[in-house]
Amino acid sequence: MSSKNTKVYDALIVGSGAxxxxxxxxLTERGMRVLVLEAGPPRVPTRDFTEHxxxxxxxxxxxxxxxxxxxxxxxxxxxxxxDEYSHQFFVNDHENPYTxxxxxxxxxxxxxxxxxxTFCWARESYRYSDYEFKAASRxxxxxxxxxxxxxxEPYYDKVESFIGxxxxxxxxxxxxxxxxLPPMRLSCGSLLAKKVIEEKFGxxxxxxxxxxxxxxxxxxxxCHYCDECSRGCYTASYFNSPAVTLPAAARTGxxxxxxDAVVSHVLMNDQGKAEGVGYVERTTREHREARAxxxxxxxxxxxxxxxxxxxxxxxFPKGVGNSNGVLGHYLMDHFTLEGAxxxxxxxxxxxxxxxxxxxxxxxxxxxxxxxxxxxxxxxxYRFDGDASQSTYGHAFxxxxxxxxxxxxxxxxFPYYFGITAQGExxxxxxxxxxxDPEKKDAWGIPALHIHASYGENEHAMTxxxxxxxxxxxxxxxxEDPNPPHKExxxxxxxxxxxxxxxxxxxxxxxxxNAFNQVHDVKNLFVTDGACFVTQGCYEPTLxxxxxxxxxxxxxxxxxxxxxx
Amino acid sequence: MSKIKVTAKRPATGNSQLTIQxxxxxxxxxxxxxxxxGEAAVLLxxxxxxxxxxAAESSLFGLPDAEPASALPPGLYEPSSDHLAHVLAxxxxxxxxxxxxxxxxxxxxxxxxxxxxxxxxxxQVVRRLVSLMLGEHDDGSVAASPGDDHENxxxxxxxxxxxxVASAAGIRQAAHGLSPEHRALTIAFHGNAAAVExxxxxxxxxxxxxxxxxxxxxxxxxxxKPFLELSEEQHTALLGEISDARPKDAxxxxxxRFFRFIKHEIIRxxxxxxxxxxxxxxxxxxxxxxxxxxxxxxx
Numbered sequence: 045m046s047s048k049n050t051k052v053y054d055a056l057i058v059g060s061g062a063x064x065x066x067x068x069x070x071l072t073e074r075g076m077r078v079l080v081l082e083a084g085p086p087r088v089p090t091r092d093f094t095e096h097x098x099x100x101x102x103x104x105x106x107x108x109x110x111x112x113x114x115x116x117x118x119x120x121x122x123x124x125x126x127d128e129y130s131h132q133f134f135v136n137d138h139e140n141p142y143t144x145x146x147x148x149x150x151x152x153x154x155x156x157x158x159x160x161x162t163f164c165w166a167r168e169s170y171r172y173s174d175y176e177f178k179a180a181s182r183x184x185x186x187x188x189x190x191x192x193x194x195x196x197e198p199y200y201d202k203v204e205s206f207i208g209x210x211x212x213x214x215x216x217x218x219x220x221x222x223x224x225l226p227p228m229r230l231s232c233g234s235l236l237a238k239k240v241i242e243e244k245f246g247x248x249x250x251x252x253x254x255x256x257x258x259x260x261x262x263x264x265x266x267c268h269y270c271d272e273c274s275r276g277c278y279t280a281s282y283f284n285s286p287a288v289t290l291p292a293a294a295r296t297g298x299x300x301x302x303x304d305a306v307v308s309h310v311l312m313n314d315q316g317k318a319e320g321v322g323y324v325e326r327t328t329r330e331h332r333e334a335r336a337x338x339x340x341x342x343x344x345x346x347x348x349x350x351x352x353x354x355x356x357x358x359x360f361p362k363g364v365g366n367s368n369g370v371l372g373h374y375l376m377d378h379f380t381l382e383g384a385x386x387x388x389x390x391x392x393x394x395x396x397x398x399x400x401x402x403x404x405x406x407x408x409x410x411x412x413x414x415x416x417x418x419x420x421x422x423x424x425y426r427f428d429g430d431a432s433q434s435t436y437g438h439a440f441x442x443x444x445x446x447x448x449x450x451x452x453x454x455x456x457f458p459y460y461f462g463i464t465a466q467g468e469x470x471x472x473x474x475x476x477x478x479x480d481p482e483k484k485d486a487w488g489i490p491a492l493h494i495h496a497s498y499g500e501n502e503h504a505m506t507x508x509x510x511x512x513x514x515x516x517x518x519x520x521x522x523e524d525p526n527p528p529h530k531e532x533x534x535x536x537x538x539x540x541x542x543x544x545x546x547x548x549x550x551x552x553x554x555x556x557n558a559f560n561q562v563h564d565v566k567n568l569f570v571t572d573g574a575c576f577v578t579q580g581c582y583e584p585t586l587x588x589x590x591x592x593x594x595x596x597x598x599x600x601x602x603x604x605x606x607x608x
Numbered sequence: 609m610s611k612i613k614v615t616a617k618r619p620a621t622g623n624s625q626l627t628i629q630x631x632x633x634x635x636x637x638x639x640x641x642x643x644x645x646g647e648a649a650v651l652l653x654x655x656x657x658x659x660x661x662x663a664a665e666s667s668l669f670g671l672p673d674a675e676p677a678s679a680l681p682p683g684l685y686e687p688s689s690d691h692l693a694h695v696l697a698x699x700x701x702x703x704x705x706x707x708x709x710x711x712x713x714x715x716x717x718x719x720x721x722x723x724x725x726x727x728x729x730x731x732q733v734v735r736r737l738v739s740l741m742l743g744e745h746d747d748g749s750v751a752a753s754p755g756d757d758h759e760n761x762x763x764x765x766x767x768x769x770x771x772x773v774a775s776a777a778g779i780r781q782a783a784h785g786l787s788p789e790h791r792a793l794t795i796a797f798h799g800n801a802a803a804v805e806x807x808x809x810x811x812x813x814x815x816x817x818x819x820x821x822x823x824x825x826x827x828x829x830x831x832x833k834p835f836l837e838l839s840e841e842q843h844t845a846l847l848g849e850i851s852d853a854r855p856k857d858a859x860x861x862x863x864x865r866f867f868r869f870i871k872h873e874i875i876r877x878x879x880x881x882x883x884x885x886x887x888x889x890x891x892x893x894x895x896x897x898x899x900x901x902x903x904x905x906x907x
Contacts, residue, residue, distance in 0.1 A: 060683075086683025096893060099880035104775075105768060106880060110807065111775060114782035118790040122797045143789070149796035158683030229901025258899060264687045269896040280687035290684045301681040396889045398900035436879035436888055443853040445871060447743030453879075454888055531799045 053079040053300070054603065056320060056336030058307045058351065061160020062585050063572040063592040064342035065285030066203070068293040070596035076603060077298045079334055080290075081305040081323060083343070084156030087133070087163065087286070093276025094129040102128050123153045123539070125164045125274040133163045133274075139486035143493045150494040151536040152346070158303050160344065161539070162284040164274040167254040167402065168428075169209045169283075169586040171200050171220045175413060176580035183412075183422045186374075186471050189577045190549045190558035193220070199590040199597075206292075207283040208261040209586070210403075211253035218413040219582065226258045227251040232397060233388050233431020233461050234405045237520060244519045247410050252403035252428060255283035255586075264288070269400030282402070305332070308489045310339055310355040310364055310568060318364075318568040321351075324487040338567045338599060338608055342592065345573035346375075346477055349544040350492050352555075352562075352570070353479050365545065365555045365562040365570075372478050374471035374543040375496050376579040377536055381506060383529040384513045385462030386522030388431065394456050397433060404430025409581050411508065421504035422470060426581045427516075429463035463516055465509040465528075466538070468581040470501050477544055496535045506532050542573035542584050560595035567608045571595045721767050724774035725813065730820055733835055734870070735766045737823075740843055741874055751883065761883040768877035769870065773812045783807035812869055819866020826863070 054076035099106035113121035120126045120134035135154045144150040155161040177189040204223040212227040228251045238249035256267045267281040280287035293299040304326035311319040320335035341348035353363040407427035439453040475496040483491040517525045548554025551563035562568040571592040723731045742750040794804045827835040850863035878884040
């Protein structure tokens with residue numbers, strides 16, 4: 045039984061995460077009446093936030109309810125952040141299935157709730173540069189974005205200024221500085237790494253750039269360095285949409301937020317314009333519709349594309365925005381080389397150093413920038429890592445038992461250093477998502493079939509990443525060094541999937557124009573990571589927010605002029 | 609900038625006092641501190657126990673009280689100091705969550721612990737083993753300092769071991785229940801099948817039963833008594849034979865496998881307990897006024 049909500053909003057946004065929150069804030073602040081539909085439920089801080097919960101307060105002491113995870117979250121549990129403290133922020137895999145070819149495993153990590161993945165993200169916030177936006181002009185591979193850094197710069201300014209990003213100023217053209225709060229400090233081991241690496245290789249090592257507040261900002265207190273961000277944050281000291289962008293929208297009085305609304309498709313009228321969306325009520329499974337003059341999809345890269353693919357009609361037999369067969373294609377995700385590290389012998393101590401920074405160090409991309417050309421592959425990679433004392437893990441390597449054993453555990457804490465390299469995945473037509481012909485989710489909506497693998501450029505880049513990581517391990521003179529893993533990460537593991545509804549100037553080879561507007565449908569927009577043309581080696585979320593703010597600016601202006 | 613060490617005093621007479629000392633030993637009043645930090649809420653260092661601020665203190669943190677929930681739609685929230693007061697006041701062993709919540713936490717118990725896996729007599733043997741392996745003082749306590757046993761840490765560890773072993777069958781079943789795609793994805797994620805095979809095949813129940821049997825047999829064989837009745841010297845000798853500190857060429861047996869398992873779980877159960885975290889001077893889950901960093905020069 046379908047029930048229609050006859051109210052027609054000025055704009056309807058699907059998704060309440062990093063992108064949706066920004067679009068909601070900007071549009072409501074510009075006077076528009078906005079409906080936000082979120083597939084998941086609201087989270088309640090008193091019930092769902094677990095920062096400051098001690099391991100001894102948990103049933104499995106923090107070692108996870110393995111049975112429940114295997115049964116309900118067999119994919120999500122592979123994510124480091126889906127643990128006993130924070131599994132409630134990740135989806136139930138049986139309600140939200142997807143498929144992939146046997147030889148191309150894909151790990152799809154999702155959070156469905158008001159706030160999306162912004163509760164659990166790692167908060168790394170880097171600006172892209174024209175090394176990303178104009179990558180194709182530089183190396184001839186595939187396409188440029190339909191705008192440049194100069195066009196996005198004011199929106200990076202706006203986003204950083206509002207949410208608060210703590211970082212150091214480094215003056216690097218390949219990773220521009222922004223509107224920063226004071227940077228976090230480095231641990232002793234990270235400082236040592238900075239000294240060694242900068243001296244030996246000339247690569248810039250800096251405190252990581254994170255959307256945590258180091259000073260009070262816009263009514264939110266500074267971080268208090270408990271380093272448990274992905275468990276929730278009562279003081280709202282890092283960016284998540286429920287505490288930062290969505291309240292700003294709500295305070296205008298023009299926001300209507302409806303949770304537990306699983307959107308299935310865009311409603312199209314006979315003139316080929318969007319009229320709203322169809323959705324399924326999450327708990328009752330009732331079918332409903334919501335209507336608006338403008339529809340914005342911000343459901344996360346693959347989910348927005350999924351909605352478009354599922355919006356079929358006579359006019360759009362392959363889905364809305366897919367008249368050119370590009371929708372679903374050019375899927376990208378970063379690949380990482382992990383596991384490298386070892387003990388810093390000089391920092392062994394029996395004295396505890398204070399801990400709690402929710403950020404380690406970053407080494408900005410140096411390869412294929414300036415004069416560092418590498419002919420074996422295009423584009424490049426960056427490193428991130430951290431260094432800190434062992435809490436008690438060293439106890440597993442100490443023989444014996446009794447008071448003497450405990451004394452040894454307490455006597456000296458080894459100091460560990462770890463480093464990861466993260467590389468850019470180039471866009472390929474062959475990496476794509478499509479609707480699975482058979483599988484449906486718990487609400488009867490076709491699931492995605494995800495078909496993606498890394499190719500020549502990634503494998504060539506991996507060789508260089510591996511060499512550099514080994515060189516760093518050697519230079520650090522680590523005790524018991526662990527080499528990096530033999531394999532790069534499985535596709536999807538880094539949760540930076542983007543592309544599949546890319547922007548471009550040519551409607552034949554792109555889905556969206558320079559303002560995230562679907563070429564085929566003027567009043568339909570896609571503002572999340574689906575719009576990305578290239579990925580860079582840097583985390584996408586800050587760029588997603590800036591692009592969303594820019595798209596919202598355009599929407600509000602066009603709406604005001606009556607053009608949509 | 610000088611490092612600031614903060615301690616909160618439990619109010620003696622209801623006149624709440626929060627005094628802060630910086631490393632130059634100048635005492636700041638609370639008002640100065642709050643003006644200095646603006647709205648920052650960060651004030652208490654971890655001392656191993658959480659003091660229970662009274663109601664008057666819960667607005668100490670300088671933030672406006674949380675707006676009533678009806679001011680924002682469900683799922684949105686304002687920064688709040690209430691939770692800080694709540695968790696700081698949460699001296700109890702269990703994090704109370706409304707029944708029926710999605711989040712599953714330990715529920716308060718109303719009676720003594722009922723072992724899920726070990727029989728009552730086995731439970732006693734494991735209890736003794738844990739106590740010996742943690743190392744006892746003359747008074748039988750395993751606290752860091754004699755007489756300092758503010759919680760029964762042996763019970764905490766033994767209950768963890770019991771839970772761990774009792775959960776194993778369900779874990780194996782769930783692991784075998786993985787779809788072929790999910791199993792393949794798990795292998796691709798790890799780069800090998802070791803992790804998933806461990807979930808599918810680990811049988812700590814067997815390790816424990818065989819180990820307990822070995823201890824019982826050896827105690828009878830050597831001393832004509834059950835394990836629990838052996839003297840301290842006899843215990844130490846027996847444990848020494850199966851300890852991971854024994855000579856490298858000494859053979860493996862049910863006892864050595866049991867020892868290895870129990871020690872692994874003692875480490876996990878002890879160093880996540882309140883007493884264990886205090887003993888290793890754990891610095892996490894704390895509140896800092898500024899980014900903690902190296903004590904050395906950052907420039």
